[in-house]
Amino acid sequence: MHLDWNAADREAEVQRLLGLGATRLWDVQEKVGQEDMEWTALADSEGNEFCGIRSNPPSDRHLATVVLDSDDLKRVGRFWEIALERELEQLEPDTYYWLPSDPPLTFVKVPEPKITKNRVHIDWHAPDPEVEVAHLIALGATRLWDVTNENFEWTTMADVEGNEFCVVQAESS
Numbered sequence: 001m002h003l004d005w006n007a008a009d010r011e012a013e014v015q016r017l018l019g020l021g022a023t024r025l026w027d028v029q030e031k032v033g034q035e036d037m038e039w040t041a042l043a044d045s046e047g048n049e050f051c052g053i054r055s056n057p058p059s060d061r062h063l064a065t066v067v068l069d070s071d072d073l074k075r076v077g078r079f080w081e082i083a084l085e086r087e088l089e090q091l092e093p094d095t096y097y098w099l100p101s102d103p104p105l106t107f108v109k110v111p112e113p114k115i116t117k118n119r120v121h122i123d124w125h126a127p128d129p130e131v132e133v134a135h136l137i138a139l140g141a142t143r144l145w146d147v148t149n150e151n152f153e154w155t156t157m158a159d160v161e162g163n164e165f166c167v168v169q170a171e172s173s
Contacts, residue, residue, distance in 0.1 A: 001118045001163055003050045004039070004106070006064035010054040013061060014040045017052065021045045033091040048119045063103050066122065068163055069110040073097050076161045077107045082139055118164050125170035129155060133167050 007013035018024060025041040039053040053064055070076045077097040081088040084105075089098045097107040126132035133155050137143060140160040147154050154168040 001069065001120050002048070002067050003120060004064040004067055005050055005052050005061065007052065007054065007061040010038065010040065010052050014042065014052045017042060025049065032096055046119075065098075065104045065106045066120070067106045067108055068159075068161075069114070070107045070161055071110070071113060072161065073107045073109055076159060076163070079139055079141070079160045080105055080107075083136060083141075114162050121163070122165040123154075124165055124167045126167055127170050129153070129167045129169055133157065136167070 005013070005017075014022075014024065022042045022044055025043055027038070027040050029036070029038045031037070037053065039051045041049060041051050043049050051067070068076060068080075073094065074097075077088045077099065080086075080099055084099065084101050086099050086101055089100070090096075091098050095109050099105040099107070124132070133143060136157060142158045144156045144158055144164065147156065152168075154166045156164055156166050158164050
C-alpha cells in the first residue's frame with residue numbers, strides 16, 4: 001500500500017521532495033486505460049514508497065489516491081467496493097481497478113505477495129465500530145487485534161489480501 005502524490009509539474013515536485021530528503025527510485029511511462037501516464041517512485045526518509053504523478057488537469061499538489069498492490073484485483077476490489085458502497089471501475093483489464101472514494105483507492109496487479117505489515121494504512125471511522133467490524137468480517141476481513149489507548153479505541157483488521165486497516169469510533173458532531 002502506498003500513496004500517489006499529485007502535482008501540476010511532476011518533475012518540479014519531485015525535485016522539491018528530493019530536497020526534503022526523499023530518494024528517487026525509478027521513473028515510469030505507460031498507458032493506463034486510454035491515458036498516457038508518467039510517475040516517479042520515491043521513498044521518504046524511512047524508506048516508505050510513494051509516487052509523484054502529474055495531475056490532469058493541472059492543479060495544486062494533493063493526495064491523488066491510496067494504492068493497494070494486489071494479487072487478485074477483483075477479489076480485493078470487490079471487498080472494498082461492498083465495504084465502501086461504491087462502484088468499482090476497471091481501468092485496465094487484470095491490471096488496474098479504481099474505486100471512487102475520499103481518497104480514491106486504486107488496485108494494481110503486482111507479481112509479488114504481501115510479506116510484511118503495511119507502513120501506511122487506512123483508518124475507517126464508524127458510528128458503531130463493533131457493528132462495522134462484524135459487517136467487515138462478514139465480507140471476508142479478519143480481526144487482528146483491539147487497542148485501547150487512554151480515551152481512544154480501535155480495531156486493527158486485514159482485508160481479504162492481508163492489507164491492514166483500522167476501524168475507529170467516528171467523532172460525534
